[in-house]
Amino acid sequence: MDGSVLFSLRLSLQVAAVATVLIVLVGTGMAYILASKNFRGREPLDILLTLPLVLPPTVTGYYLILFMGRNGLLGKYLFHWTGWSIMFTWYAAVLASFIVALPLMIKTTRAAIESVDANLIKVSYTLGHGEFKTFFKVILPLSRRGIIAGAVLSFARAMGEFGATLMVAGNIPGKTNTMPIAIYTSASSGDWSKANMMVIFFTLVSGFFIYIANKLSKKVI
Amino acid sequence: MFRKLPKLFEIRSLVIVLIFFVGLVFVPEITAQSTYEITISAAISLKNAFEDIGKIFKERNPGGRLLFNFGGSGDLARQIEVGAPVDVFASAAEKEMDDLDHKDMIIKGTRKDFAWNRVVLIIPMKSPIPLTSFNDLRRGEIQKIAIGNPKTVPAGRYAEEVLRHFNLWEDIKDRLIFAENVRQVLDYVARGEVDAGMVYSTDALVRAKEVRIVAQAPDQSHRQVIYPIAVVKGSKKEALAKEFIAVVTSREGEKILESYGFRVSGQRK
Numbered sequence: 001m002d003g004s005v006l007f008s009l010r011l012s013l014q015v016a017a018v019a020t021v022l023i024v025l026v027g028t029g030m031a032y033i034l035a036s037k038n039f040r041g042r043e044p045l046d047i048l049l050t051l052p053l054v055l056p057p058t059v060t061g062y063y064l065i066l067f068m069g070r071n072g073l074l075g076k077y078l079f080h081w082t083g084w085s086i087m088f089t090w091y092a093a094v095l096a097s098f099i100v101a102l103p104l105m106i107k108t109t110r111a112a113i114e115s116v117d118a119n120l121i122k123v124s125y126t127l128g129h130g131e132f133k134t135f136f137k138v139i140l141p142l143s144r145r146g147i148i149a150g151a152v153l154s155f156a157r158a159m160g161e162f163g164a165t166l167m168v169a170g171n172i173p174g175k176t177n178t179m180p181i182a183i184y185t186s187a188s189s190g191d192w193s194k195a196n197m198m199v200i201f202f203t204l205v206s207g208f209f210i211y212i213a214n215k216l217s218k219k220v221i
Numbered sequence: 222m223f224r225k226l227p228k229l230f231e232i233r234s235l236v237i238v239l240i241f242f243v244g245l246v247f248v249p250e251i252t253a254q255s256t257y258e259i260t261i262s263a264a265i266s267l268k269n270a271f272e273d274i275g276k277i278f279k280e281r282n283p284g285g286r287l288l289f290n291f292g293g294s295g296d297l298a299r300q301i302e303v304g305a306p307v308d309v310f311a312s313a314a315e316k317e318m319d320d321l322d323h324k325d326m327i328i329k330g331t332r333k334d335f336a337w338n339r340v341v342l343i344i345p346m347k348s349p350i351p352l353t354s355f356n357d358l359r360r361g362e363i364q365k366i367a368i369g370n371p372k373t374v375p376a377g378r379y380a381e382e383v384l385r386h387f388n389l390w391e392d393i394k395d396r397l398i399f400a401e402n403v404r405q406v407l408d409y410v411a412r413g414e415v416d417a418g419m420v421y422s423t424d425a426l427v428r429a430k431e432v433r434i435v436a437q438a439p440d441q442s443h444r445q446v447i448y449p450i451a452v453v454k455g456s457k458k459e460a461l462a463k464e465f466i467a468v469v470t471s472r473e474g475e476k477i478l479e480s481y482g483f484r485v486s487g488q489r490k
Contacts, residue, residue: 071413087414088365088398170398171370188296189372 005198007174008182015090015178016159019097023154026098027105028147032135034106035113053103057163060099064168068095090176092169097158104157105150112146113139149216156209160202257285259458260306261465264313264448265291265402266338266376266421270481271311271469277477278468282461293402295373301326301453308462311450311469313338313403313421314375318449325454331463332451335470337484339422340379340438340446345413345431352417352435355387358396367398367409367418376403379443380419386442407432421446423482448483 068075070085079085124134162180169176186195298317312318369377384390400406410418411431452462475485
């Protein structure tokens with residue numbers, strides 16, 4: 001494999017790994033809140049967090065530019081105070097992957113948490129455990145397969161993110177050209193041999209991830 | 222959640238959804254029956270000029286549909302190579318047209334050079350950085366410079382030539398942001414997402430309120446920006462395709478190109 005392909009591979013793994021860590025932390029918390037708390041605004045919150053799953057990634061990317069661009073609603077202040085903008089950096093690729101893959105984590109984890117026997121949770125409370133302890137000692141261990149399945153799916157989705165990533169991180173060789181973007185460039189510049197290699201790799205890896213996720217989530221239910 | 226809903230409601234909503242999708246199939250076609258349809262793949266820098274020229278073409282050939290496919294010339298050439306149903310191709314550089322020509326994918330004798338352009342350095346209108354020349358790109362405050370991806374965007378290739386001419390390429394390589402076409406470069410600069418960018422002078426005019434031209438690349442710093450146009454081999458509407466080219470190269474077409482800042486044949490230095 002030539003250097004640029006290896007770089008894209010490494011970058012894709014790096015982006016997906018960082019995004020997945022954030023997704024697991026935020027996604028599990030969100031899933032728990034959505035599954036166990038009944039508050040006003042739960043439905044809107046659920047819709048907002050699930051939207052990126054259904055929206056075209058270009059729409060998600062557009063919103064990200066609107067918020068995080070150098071002149072964006074938040075990005076403006078970030079650039080003003082630090083002189084730094086997330087746009088066209090690999091952090092932007094992480095952000096895009098995070099937003100797009102988060103719903104997969106929340107959906108899978110929420111289902112797993114909701115399927116935990118309510119009696120076990122009540123018992124935990126009756127025996128004097130607080131919510132915090134109950135979450136870590138009872139709910140998390142019982143829904144761990146769902147959480148791992150969600151993490152695996154999120155990782156795969158994050159690694160394959162293209163549309164939103166291209167819009168916020170751009171296509172900078174040696175900096176932000178993740179593998180899906182490198183495939184796009186290779187195909188549109190006629191570099192078929194390079195594209196073939198990356199496409200085959202992606203197909204195999206994705207198939208492997210689905211296999212893992214299937215194995216895990218079958219045992220959840 | 223659905224389990225709690227009464228069955229009747231479930232069935233009713235299913236029916237409504239079905240009717241909606243079936244209804245979509247029967248939406249009457251908005252456009253009237255077209256007598257012809259031709260597709261023109263053109264360098265995106267030609268967008269505004271070609272849309273105006275298209276209006277003239279449609280006045281002369283009423284009843285049909287003219288489809289424009291604007292993009293980076295490299296992408297467009299690749300699409301044609303893999304069999305996109307395109308009738309006319311207009312490129313922002315000789316290279317892409319030559320590539321198709323060597324692969325015998327354009328009709329010999331229909332190829333014409335019809336416009337010339339200049340490469341300029343632009344900055345966002347509100348930029349606080351006092352940039353006045355290409356050499357200023359070395360300044361530390363310039364963090365991000367947008368150019369077209371030299372692999373597929375002619376404007377990016379010209380930009381690379383200019384930067385190499387000024388011995389800047391190696392020094393500022395790490396600050397370059399590659400865009401998919403020249404209008405994306407323009408957009409990055411207009412939005413203030415980057416500190417500077419290189420586009421054609423005609424592009425800078427399109428968003429003259431948002432970007433400022435600070436320097437024009439000298440003629441000897443890059444290959445001449447030539448726009449060739451030709452009929453694509455396999456076009457099912459060859460006569461109309463030739464007619465479109467005739468409109469582009471007519472005095473009327475040239476006037477439109479000039480109004481957008483292109484140089485046209487005869488005026489060439």
